Amino acid sequence: MNSFNHALPPDPKRLYRNKRHGVIGGVCAGIADYLGWDRTLLRLAVIVTLFIAAPLAVLTYVILWIIMPEQPMGLFADEREKRFWQSVNLHPSRTVSDLARKFHEIDRRLAEMERKVSSPDYDLERKFRDLGA
Template identity: 55%
Template structure:
């Protein structure tokens, strides 16, 4: 058992995507991590290899050896995958989105609490129970 198999999967980590790979999954993994189109990342790699072959080939081989394979069930659904990609690409915006969601949830919860704690709540519930 390797070290990467013992550590639980981290959705913020850079993985090789061996399911959608062309060679070793490095470009597919980069595109998943950054939320970019795979064709764009692969095209940039090919262009870079044409102009700077030794650097790009060496860096690809090093990334191939260093990056672990992506676990099978890293994300439950597409929404979770989109969320973690936004955390990787724009962490400040993600924190703002979460703060807005919690503020909305807090407002809704305060409204429910006001409704339940009013003196009329028990009376209305008793009238509903009489009709049922």
């Protein structure tokens, strides 16, 4: 009997509760991490919202606490990877253009290396270098 219920790897683009940096349920820390905001400022905004519309703020927080999964351990390899996925979430078109620019630069460098290695001068220089050794 085959089982197709393999555990999927955690999705870095998904919104998670961050209980490790959370105060109550990790909702504010998770939202701040997802958006790349400061956790303290988001918590202050939630507190201000409590004074303005307490029932709605509390209800929203509880619903988010229930529906947001807890952030899995090892979701990001390092801080650089975390910042990359935050940029994907917030500015996907800018992230795509940055990646396209990086790949274009890699392609240019690869073409330059290929041009050098495939030139007749490269083979001649290699033969002279071998003679001198």
